[in-house]
Amino acid sequence: NIFHVYFTTETVKKISEKFLRENKHNNTDVNHDDDVTVNNTLLESWIIEDPEHDKSGMYGYKLPKGTWMVSYKINDDATWQRIKNGEIKGFSVAGNFIEKAVNKL
Numbered sequence: 001n002i003f004h005v006y007f008t009t010e011t012v013k014k015i016s017e018k019f020l021r022e023n024k025h026n027n028t029d030v031n032h033d034d035d036v037t038v039n040n041t042l043l044e045s046w047i048i049e050d051p052e053h054d055k056s057g058m059y060g061y062k063l064p065k066g067t068w069m070v071s072y073k074i075n076d077d078a079t080w081q082r083i084k085n086g087e088i089k090g091f092s093v094a095g096n097f098i099e100k101a102v103n104k105l
Helices: 009-021 055-059 077-084
Strands: 028-030 041-047 068-073 091-093
Touching: 009 041, 009 068
Parallel strands: none
Antiparallel strands: 028 091, 041 068
């Protein structure tokens, strides 16, 4: 199923804090496939406060305030090769971050 999800800046901050507080920092999956691994290493985590001066710009991103950024060391050689080959387009943190969903339609 395709979902269009929106989180407020405050919710993104709470999600990132919960992720780290509950020591989920090494939980990742590929393309949201729920095949969670803990083999990768979180190197950095930050919330963009000033889009014009954020370090994400040096990586080629132009993202809005409130975006949660992370960087990981991919420790699995096969997964890293798939990323370099362009086979993997989505890589994400994995976990249960919200307690409820609200339909705003």
